[in-house]
Amino acid sequence: MTATDEVLHRHGLTREEYQRILEMLGREPTITELGIFSVMWSEHCSYKSSRVHLKTLPTTGKRVLQGPGENAGAVDIGDGYAAVFKIESHNHPSFIEPYQGAATGVGGIIRDIFTMGARPIALLNSLRFGPLEDPLVRRTFAGVVAGIAGYGNSIGIPTVGGEIAFDESYTGNPLVNVFCLGISKADEIIKGVASGAGNAVYYVGSKTGRDGIHGATMASAEFDEKSAEKRPAVQVGDPFMEKLLLEACLEVMQTDALIGIQDMGAAGLTCSTCEMGSRGGAGVEIDVAAVPQRESGMTPYEIMLSESQERMLLVVKSGREAEVERIFEKWDLHAVHIGQVTTDGRMRVKDHGTVVADIPTAALTDEAPVYKRPMATPAYLAEAQQLSLGSLDAPPPVAEALRRLLASPGIASKRWVYRQYDHMVRTNTLVFPGMGAGVVRVKETGRALALSVDGNGRFVYLDPFHGAQLAVAEAARNVACAGATPIGATNCLNFGNPEKADIMWQFARAVEGIGAACRALDIPITGGNVSLYNETDGKGVLPTPVLGVVGVIEQADTVVRRTFRGDGDAIVLLGDSYDELGGSEYLKVIHGLVKGVPPKLDLTGESALQRVLVKGIAGGLIRSAHDCAEGGLAVTLAECCFDTPFGAVADLAAVDASVVAFAEVAALFGESASRVIVSVDRSRTAELETLATEADVPVAVIGRVGGNRLRVAIAGRQVLDEAVADLERIWANAIGHHFESQRAIA
């Protein structure tokens, strides 16, 4: 067929890319082939804009069992076990249809994990929305949360943590990033390869329908007012089918009849077929007529591009087919033989025996286009980095500022959200959502894993390199606050349109920042996901790299939470505070500004701080630990009191209150990095001081746990004296208030 500009546009291909297809095939593509190239060369599948940058990330280490390139990464967690994990985005579908978009995002990442032979044991999510005052945002928010709950709860994988932030830039383009972690024996990890000529290719799971055709291409384009019309491109999830697939596949993996397996996610049957062939250095031949179909009259084009959910592709050893079929039948699943592995390195698609596509697998994978897109420093940057505190309105009284921060949905309790998630099923959850990093025990080894997802789009907007480093540091610090040593990370990079030079610059600088921080903290990146084109009507979201960090706690029972534990315990601040307000929640909430430069970060100091936390917690010295993030020390101290019967008395003596009014604000609400509030038994403060000092970590006893008020002074001058119960009520109810007196949203 000869492709017109209109046909190419609909397939998201440029004229140059089409030219390349002609050269690779030596002829014009069939319509099925054009569709296949279209999805495999989409940004979503090919990483064509991001690949050159991603290559610079550190991906190896002594614990890494599987780096990027497979369905998920894997790290060694001791005693012969591996943690298999990855984060993935489902941003675009979640805007179009919040419930199903989010639900199928959960389904997709779970399949990536069990495909590797691991039993999924924990989910987390990182979400971004516009302001909750907007009724459309509330609908999206409620729908996304219900979708995540509906899928994860049903399949029985606990959602143990996550983070949510709000900013106007996400109003028309929410971010829904889902992280899943599974456990497998380290030597039983399964890969997505097709090899061994003559081995059978099996299809199992839901039937193929017309849903989700061109989902990958949709995820590679910006939104405009016509996006609502793209609803047919969003798929519908069936968590029960996924549960059957999960159990049946794990059972099949216990046999040695399996060569490789891959789920059909983005780009469906097309992607799974050619990627498995490419990884195994083999070819794959299938006949679409054998593929179970939900509707009649589907064309090969539609079957190959469908993104119907809950489908798997397996390569089974020749002669072992009956054994595998029997296991699927036990679970009432019908495994269908749709083709075989070949030796010629080609993906050959037939329809009732007639060839409709015949493409070298490499052309679709390794030889897909790679772009070094032009980059330029964004025009907004210089002005945005200027922060003149003197020109701001006079700050409100600090007590009022604290109340407003606690009511801000980014800081407020997320109980309204996580109460909808089954966070306890499997009885491994040691630290519940809202209490710090999510912590799950590994029953088999006596260890536990701490998991955190973090990212601050404001910081990255104001300085991508630095902001991305801060995201790595925060996620790692959060797992260290539970007592875990960070051992691996996955990232989800949410940015705007990479064809714009300033967006590409943001992306490149952020990846450099992640790489630098991961190297310094010795945390390899084992995989992840890139989501570009997060724009609506030409306006991009805040650049939002989200880091998911996994840490190991050697003895599960030593874990600590954010909450104070004993009346009279000493409150100790680890880390230095600076006069920093750039990009803070305070500036946003109180002054409506996203300005200045993000807090400075010394990676050597960060690393030392995390080691002190791990050591102090393992030895039972540190009784609680809470990272000082959004809202600064004042909010952090308040949060250490919430969900406890205790108050706190503290003096931030280090701050000289004689300078301008904003110095006081910076002391209370500034977000200087690498700071943690810990509590210790009063008789053991000297021990902690020694431990910290020897590691060159700044340490200061700032107060004690007690009473039922939050009393904060600066160099002896009382600046806050509030009843904890009053503050807690504000914090606990803020998100729910947005949904009260409204009808429930289905």
Add this chain to the structure above:
Amino acid sequence: MKFAVVVFPGSNCDHDAYHAARHVLGQEAVFVWHKDTSLQGADAVVLPGGFAHGDYLRTGAIARFSPIMPEVKRFADAGGPVLGICNGFQVLLEAGLLPGAMLRNRSVKFQCEHVIVKVEQTDTPFTSACRPGQLLRIPIAHGEGNYYAEPDVVARLEQNRQVIFRYASVDGAATADANPNGSVNNIAGLCSDRRNVVGLMPHPERACELAVGSADGLVVLESVVKSVGHGAFAAAR
């Protein structure tokens, strides 16, 4: 003693019940696939939580047709102790082993949180080790746990002391605030006429170790170990 944990394809608390029985209590436990027809000589049967067949229709509506269910019914009719937890309770309702039905939670949302339940009666195999009026802090995790029965049925349940667990406040009062889902009379769990079949929405098996937030649920499983130890149900096997 030996627990049989029935596994429907969408059960997802089967491993939790097994873990509690086997590893926390140190008893024997076996998984019984829903297509099987034998309970493998177990002394007590647990129908675990989850979404038995996806539950897109009514929760538990399809599970009652599973091949194992006639055997569960026979075991129950013979006086054997049967515990339905969450979805297992819903299955018992659908199978007619307990009266009533579940509506969606009053909040119209799935709710996962710790609640307090009061042990109303101790003359069942699953509460025999409890103190009368004992308060247990155990989690719920359901979207359809709003127990409903016709007023005459509820009156009969109350009269026959078949309400075994009730949602309660910290001081043991069955208040509206303490009722997480809107259940009639704050009913969290019931027993059958013969008192050997017990169903409850909260998850005692999730509250068997302090490390995971509470060990208050252990007494429910300890009760049946104690009851079986006394030889009360040998005829059912």
